[in-house]
Amino acid sequence: MDELPRDDELLRRARKGDAAAFARVYERHRDVVFRFAARLSGSPDTAEDVTHDCFLALVSGPDRFDAGRSALRTYLCAAARNQVFKRLRAAARAPGLLEDDVAGAEVDLPLQINRAAAVQAALAALAPLQREAVVLVEYEGCTLAETAEITGAEVGTVKARLHRARAALRRMLAAHDERPRPRAAAGGCHE
Amino acid sequence: MSDDREDREKDEQLARWLREGPDPQAPPRLDARVSASYRAALARPLPARLWHARLSVPLPVAALVMLALVAAGALGREVRWPKLGGGGSAASGLAGLKPLAEVQIRVASKEGR
Numbered sequence: 001m002d003e004l005p006r007d008d009e010l011l012r013r014a015r016k017g018d019a020a021a022f023a024r025v026y027e028r029h030r031d032v033v034f035r036f037a038a039r040l041s042g043s044p045d046t047a048e049d050v051t052h053d054c055f056l057a058l059v060s061g062p063d064r065f066d067a068g069r070s071a072l073r074t075y076l077c078a079a080a081r082n083q084v085f086k087r088l089r090a091a092a093r094a095p096g097l098l099e100d101d102v103a104g105a106e107v108d109l110p111l112q113i114n115r116a117a118a119v120q121a122a123l124a125a126l127a128p129l130q131r132e133a134v135v136l137v138e139y140e141g142c143t144l145a146e147t148a149e150i151t152g153a154e155v156g157t158v159k160a161r162l163h164r165a166r167a168a169l170r171r172m173l174a175a176h177d178e179r180p181r182p183r184a185a186a187g188g189c190h191e
Numbered sequence: 192m193s194d195d196r197e198d199r200e201k202d203e204q205l206a207r208w209l210r211e212g213p214d215p216q217a218p219p220r221l222d223a224r225v226s227a228s229y230r231a232a233l234a235r236p237l238p239a240r241l242w243h244a245r246l247s248v249p250l251p252v253a254a255l256v257m258l259a260l261v262a263a264g265a266l267g268r269e270v271r272w273p274k275l276g277g278g279g280s281a282a283s284g285l286a287g288l289k290p291l292a293e294v295q296i297r298v299a300s301k302e303g304r
Contacts, residue, residue: 017233038215048221055225060232116212138209
């Protein structure tokens with residue numbers, strides 16, 4: 001059986017101008033980087049820019065990826081995280097936005113939205129550092145150690161963020177499920 | 192322990208809720224955009240690639256190089272004699288110098304006496 005070329009080998013070739021090698025690296029990791037950036041930023045447009053910049057930096061910037069230290073997926077997620085947070089800080093004009101003591105704003109989720117939309121709204125209401133822990137562990141299947149590596153935090157810190165995030169999500173989503181639905185008006189609106 | 196089991200069940204329920212709804216999908220235009228940027232980045236002319244190139248050097252090495260450059264500059268300035276007079280060398284500038292016939296030493300006090 002043919003062995004798939006390793007990421008660092010493909011990357012080395014891509015940096016020398018091998019477009020096919022670059023395409024393979026990109027196709028391997030595009031979805032995880034985009035999904036992570038989209039859920040973390042809450043914006044598909046931001047995720048698109050971040051994904052573009054992360055892959056381009058792999059070949060046009062200084063060669064900072066060290067295959068001996070981390071997997072390319074971990075490296076790319078860390079790069080995407082930095083870019084998303086840079087944009088969030090710029091948009092919020094709040095340098096302390098990414099502190100652990102920043103609490104998310106738990107919100108009353110609108111009753112009209114379905115569970116999937118409620119999940120998105122609840123996720124968006126979390127503090128950024130809690131949101132990234134949930135996204136990496138629950139959606140991307142990262143271990144606590146991988147999440148710690150991507151976020152540059154201790155495993156214990158990640159655990160604590162995850163615990164607080166899950167509790168907040170449960171409260172918001174349970175409240176959304178339990179609140180009585182308003183009865184539809186006669187001849188109600190339609191899409 | 193029942194608390195642990197309860198927590199696990201709650202986490203599993205939350206995980207199920209979180210997975211409701213579709214995953215965000217990268218738009219097809221992103222592939223074309225990344226591919227075009229890759230080609231543009233790799234197709235830069237040599238001067239542009241050199242201009243954008245970065246050299247990573249450990250700080251102590253950078254400090255030593257800077258120190259060596261400063262020392263070389265200072266040394267170069269020290270050995271280059273200033274030109275005397277109309278432009279002859281230092282040796283030719285001293286050629287016309289004659290020793291004084293008599294040297295009178297006078298000690299003056301602070302008050303000028």
